Amino acid sequence: MEEIDVPAHFLCPISMQLMRDPVTLSTGITYDRDSIERWLFSCKNNTCPVTKQVLCDTELLIPNHTLRRLIQAWCTLNTSQGIERIPTPKPPVDKAQIVKILNEAKKFPNMQLNCLRRLKSIAFESERNKKCLEAAGGVVFLASIIVRENGNDDIMITEAAVDLLSNLKFSETDLKNLINNDGEFVESLLQVLKRGNYQSRAYTTMLLKSVYEAAGPIQLINVKPEFFSEIVRVLQDQISQQASKAALKLLVELCPWGRNRIKAVEGGAVVVLIELLIEASERRVCELVLVALDQLCGCAEGRAELLKHGAGLAIVSKKILRVSHVASDRAVRILSSVSRFSATSRVLQEMLQVGVVSKLCLVFQVESSLKTKEKAREILRMHSKVWKNSSCIPAHLVSSYPSS
Numbered sequence: 001m002e003e004i005d006v007p008a009h010f011l012c013p014i015s016m017q018l019m020r021d022p023v024t025l026s027t028g029i030t031y032d033r034d035s036i037e038r039w040l041f042s043c044k045n046n047t048c049p050v051t052k053q054v055l056c057d058t059e060l061l062i063p064n065h066t067l068r069r070l071i072q073a074w075c076t077l078n079t080s081q082g083i084e085r086i087p088t089p090k091p092p093v094d095k096a097q098i099v100k101i102l103n104e105a106k107k108f109p110n111m112q113l114n115c116l117r118r119l120k121s122i123a124f125e126s127e128r129n130k131k132c133l134e135a136a137g138g139v140v141f142l143a144s145i146i147v148r149e150n151g152n153d154d155i156m157i158t159e160a161a162v163d164l165l166s167n168l169k170f171s172e173t174d175l176k177n178l179i180n181n182d183g184e185f186v187e188s189l190l191q192v193l194k195r196g197n198y199q200s201r202a203y204t205t206m207l208l209k210s211v212y213e214a215a216g217p218i219q220l221i222n223v224k225p226e227f228f229s230e231i232v233r234v235l236q237d238q239i240s241q242q243a244s245k246a247a248l249k250l251l252v253e254l255c256p257w258g259r260n261r262i263k264a265v266e267g268g269a270v271v272v273l274i275e276l277l278i279e280a281s282e283r284r285v286c287e288l289v290l291v292a293l294d295q296l297c298g299c300a301e302g303r304a305e306l307l308k309h310g311a312g313l314a315i316v317s318k319k320i321l322r323v324s325h326v327a328s329d330r331a332v333r334i335l336s337s338v339s340r341f342s343a344t345s346r347v348l349q350e351m352l353q354v355g356v357v358s359k360l361c362l363v364f365q366v367e368s369s370l371k372t373k374e375k376a377r378e379i380l381r382m383h384s385k386v387w388k389n390s391s392c393i394p395a396h397l398v399s400s401y402p403s404s
Contacts, residue, residue: 041127166203175214193230202243221258228267248288270305290330
């Protein structure tokens with residue numbers, strides 16, 4: 001079949017594909033709706049891609065019905081060449097339609113689940129629709145459902161609300177309101193972590209990450225111990241990579257505050273983090289695990305759990321010089337905490353036998369950050385009497401051992 005020559009003015013200037021729903025900006029340039037909405041809303045641009053003019057109203061997209069009819073006529077004329085006629089697009093959803101659905105859900109509780117499903121279908125059609133839902137008060141409404149349904153036997157409504165809410169954008173005001181509502185919203189999400197299915201637990205973890213990033217010191221200090229147990233369970237179940245990263249970021253955000261390190265250790269965080277580090281291959285996951293372990297090893301309970309695990313010291317040492325400068329720095333910091341505060345004779349011997357000392361000597365021979373080298377030198381000097389003349393250190397690394 002010979003290639004069909006598509007008229008240039010039928011092609012979207014962004015994607016160079018045949019336009020299905022042509023719309024015109026205030027600059028006079030016509031684009032396919034899907035492409036220009038992705039440019040404006042997903043990519044967060046506020047200019048016309050062709051003219052580079054700043055747009056005063058990014059939502060002012062005027063349907064170009066004349067061009068759309070011409071494209072449809074052209075498609076019909078070329079059906080013998082395998083061209084399918086594009087369907088007439090549905091008119092885009094507006095704020096008033098969404099407000100109507102929200103009001104139905106508020107007025108008729110028995111229709112809430114159906115309304116939530118309709119809202120999800122609308123929101124997932126485009127970024128523009130998500131913005132409409134946000135502008136119509138969707139964030140506040142969905143949060144109120146999650147709080148109101150907390151404790152009910154039927155968790156399906158809560159899960160649907162969590163699913164939709166996790167895919168919306170929050171303003172700073174929204175986030176502060178959610179965290180400051182007497183802890184009800186966070187408590188409700190904790191119940192979803194306990195009772196929800198895998199998908200809703202993943203979405204809840206991502207929601208909690210966003211909420212706690214906007215939290216103040218009081219909220220960060222007063223996190224319940226059971227919260228850490230549930231976050232650790234998300235990591236243990238490995239629901240999804242996105243959920244695991246959100247859970248790791250939550251631990252990193254929370255652990256520096258108050259007694260949170262001890263709460264996390266008691267919730268089983270150290271063991272799960274070590275197991276995750278053994279299996280992890282992605283750079284960012286390794287970095288986050290090591291950052292969290294570094295924080296937890298800042299307390300005696302955390303160091304004790306690391307040393308109790310048969311692979312704890314070995315896997316931390318293994319990640320040095322294998323992942324990134326960030327990972328190497330954090331791994332050396334963990335070993336520094338152990339060597340400073342938990343250096344029994346048994347621990348020092350284990351550090352020799354599993355190759356920790358050899359790896360610290362190797363740090364000086366390869367490219368690594370100055371901070372990492374200084375920390376490694378400090379550890380080796382601290383225990384030079386035990387380690388320096390050991391047969392466990394390969395001969396080619398003995399010369400790297402720093403003099404005291």
